[in-house]
Amino acid sequence: MAAKKTKDGEGLNIPNRINALPVRRPGPVIAGIIVAFLAVMLVYGMVTNARFEWNVVWKYLFNENVLAGIGWTLWITVLSMVIAIVLAVLLAVMRKSINPVLRGVSWFFIWFFRGTPVYTQLVFWGLFSVLVPKLAIGIPFTSIEFWSVDSQNVVTAFRAAVIGLALNEAAYLSEIVRAGLEAVDPGQAEAAEALGMRRIILPQAMRIIIPPTGNETIGMLKTTSLVLAVPFTLDLQFATNAIANRIYKPIPLLIVACFWYLLITSILMVLQSRLEKYFGKGFDARPVGAKGKRAPYDPKYPGKSDGEPKDDVNKMNQATFTGMTA
Template sequence: MDGQHKDDAPVLNKAVPVRHPGRWISAFIILALVVLFLQSLFTNPNFRWDVVGTYILDVKVVQGVGWTLLLTVTSMVLAIVLAILLAFMRQSDNPVFRWSSWVWVWFFRGTPVYTQLVLWGLISVLYPKISAGVPFGPELFSLDTAAVINATVAAILGLGLNESAYLAEIFRAGLKSVDRGQMEAAEALGMGKTKIMWRIILPQAMRVIVPPTGNETIGMLKTTSLVLAVPFTLDLTFATNALANRTYLPVPLLIVAAIWYLVITSILMVGQHYIEAYYGKGVDNLAPAGKPVAKSARVALSQDGGRSMETDFPEESAR
């Protein structure tokens, strides 16, 4: 009887894994290209790695890194504040707010950032004085424009105002990604619109807003290299270019700038990862969706399997 049962037992098919020769070929090609690139990078004397090592921590270069970070942070803070305001105006029932926001986005997205920076650098030529007073009447006070809007302020304004137009569209997309029914439900509970926006809508919209905002921040870091148009002459790109012009060695100084930009970008990407993980809690689940269900099903079967076998198939259970 036991032998007959063994003979009747089903035989499981031996699954053969699917072979992927294309993966091995592509991996080999990419690895070969990487090896060739590294060999060229470290054996070509024209890169002048000794000069890179000399200037990587030069005082002017480190100061340029500091100014680049300052421009990036201040410009992004200004852009984020304006973008939130513009996104709310775009969602407003007031047509004046909606069209004002649209015109702002249209203008600053439609003109090159380099052109805007040049105009901000020439603001004291266009408007020598900043004054306030009664229209067609006496002047209350006036300020020298060049003293108020210096090169640093002009660079921050040029970068921040331009970036606000792009972030406004990102924030608007994030706000629209939240289902309108949540606002209606909150209003039914008696919550005010401001509280609904800050406590319910924005926290959920941040999951959509954070990734492109992180990309825009990294883009802003590199856009600071255009502030020479103001002219602003303290950033990292200008510092390395000035050293290259003095030493007549442009390539190693370009490598110095590239290394610093890569380091800062890597740090920003790590920060973006943790911010995304914070706002994605409960939504961006890293575990595959089927595992918890499968595990609970296995536990249930292990607990009830023997009992059901005994009640439904007593002969099989005895065997």
């Protein structure tokens, strides 16, 4: 029979026990009431304000152009993040290289793309075919060409948007990856080399890399609204703006865009939380004692509660180590 969960010290024969009462703190209760009242007022004002035109919102919430815009937005986000993550890992490794050329190239890339606005970068990528009309392979510094193609056929609006967002994001993610790698104890790398194990550092660094990378992914989703600078005209923001300009009702269509961005962001936040828990295995403290059991103060076996089998390993051992061997 599982032992009942009790507070520390309860059930022990302690003389002159003091039954302390909790200190009453009315401040948090009053603040909660005020915040809840303001929230109700805000929701009531939004629902009853006729200028929001909720009937128009529901009419265009599942419009085919809006749904197509959601698909393009997600596609741009996924491709940009995949390319950015690969480049970020490469740049982080180059930044830690002993080769000064690799370190310099990595530093310049990060400096340039972090130092210029993403909107400006997207405009440049939209003008790529103007800056470089033809892509060719041949002998450098000569007019000999083996293969050539018009830049406009290669760097389309969609590809320009993906490349522009990916390069900008890679500069930020590379610093996140570098911070995660440097957070791992150098002794882990030495132990891995001694044991012939290679995949040791990055799995440990993922615990630190995942949270900010999740935030960057959510930021990327919203940054796709800037691809009009390329110009790319199929994303969610442009789709809702086009409908708003056609029916002269910008506010309801802005609400439609906000709804879908919030929904997708909420899903990404849940996925981020799951990834954090997965890569945080082994780092999060586990409760002492098996589920439904409470370890006594002086267990017969270290880490085991009374009545538990000796070979129950699904728990944390209570044995402590002191001295130089800790």
